[in-house]
Amino acid sequence: MALDFAAGCLGGAAGVLVGHPFDTVKVRLQVQNVDKPLYRGTYHCFQSIARQESMLGLYKGIGSPMMGLTFINAIVFGVQGNAMRRLGRDTPLNQFLAGASAGTIQCVICCPMELAKTRMQLQGTGEKKSKRKLYKNSLDCLVRIYNKEGIRGINRGMVTTLLREAPGFGVYFLAYDTWTRYLGCEPEDPYMIPKLLFAGGMSGIASWISTYPVDVIKSRLQADGVGGVHQYSGIMDCVRQSFKKEGWRVFTRGLTSTLLRAFPVNATTFATVTLFLMYMREGDECSIQDPEAQSVHLQPQTQPTSM
DSSP states (O other): OOHHHHHHHHHHHHHHHHHHHHHHHHHHHHHOOOSSSSOOOOHHHHHHHOOOOEEEEETTTTTOOOOOHHHHHHHHHHHHHHHHHHHOOHHHHHHHHHHHHHHTTTTHHHHHHHHHHHHHHHTTOSSSSSSSSOOSSHHHHHHHHHHHHHHEEETTTTHHHHHHHHHHHHHHHHHHHHHHHHTTOOOOOHHHHHHHHHHHHHHHHHHHHHHHHHHHHHHHHTTTTTTTTOOSSSSEEEHHHHHHHHOOOGGGGGGHHHHHHHHHHHHHHHHHHHHHHHHHHHTTTTTTTTTGGGGEEEEEEEEOOOO
């Protein structure tokens, strides 16, 4: 069990390193002012950040997801595994319910972590070297928000995070289980690892597509008040204002960079987890305990939690 947690954390860290630049682009596109847009699209945003803020600008706010990674992985692995054992049968519905349970519980850490990440990503927009930094790092960001707004402040966006994570993780686990069954990920298959990578990448894409509109609203609520001015009074007000001003396309803003990020992040996570387990369990069947279980036993032990 401890080895699985260690592999999951290591894989998740690798996924964050690969995917964070795409996440920065996604957040910038989601929250930019439609009347005075700084970026024309995904590629222009990526190019502008790299040119104006250096490549390090793409990694702003990475400390927050890295900081919460161990706890999130531990929660997701533990809750998903216990949920499957309690549900008893390994069915598609139970895979979804177990994933949704894991997604729900980990929101306690995920929400404050993403709040700090979003605020850090927006800090010094368009500046190679920020003249005035409001936050020194992710932890300082959370401390300042807490001192100013209390517990409610650091949990801003909790409801939208819950609405995204519960169904998102449910779809993720269900899609991964479906793909591994369809591809036939058997222990003796020489292409087992490429198949797992493909299954993980496609599952990440499916998960994001299913909940992306909610993520847009979450990002806007968490970015609200950065300049001292609050635009939205709540979730529905944010939805109404966003739709009225920008139309339905607002709910897909930044989707391209998100999907571009989803596949390599999950592929990297799965590769790292698999190689780590193979190295640590020489002569074993990696994470497979029962050959007859085939892909089913691969899923809970190599599932990444960073989508």
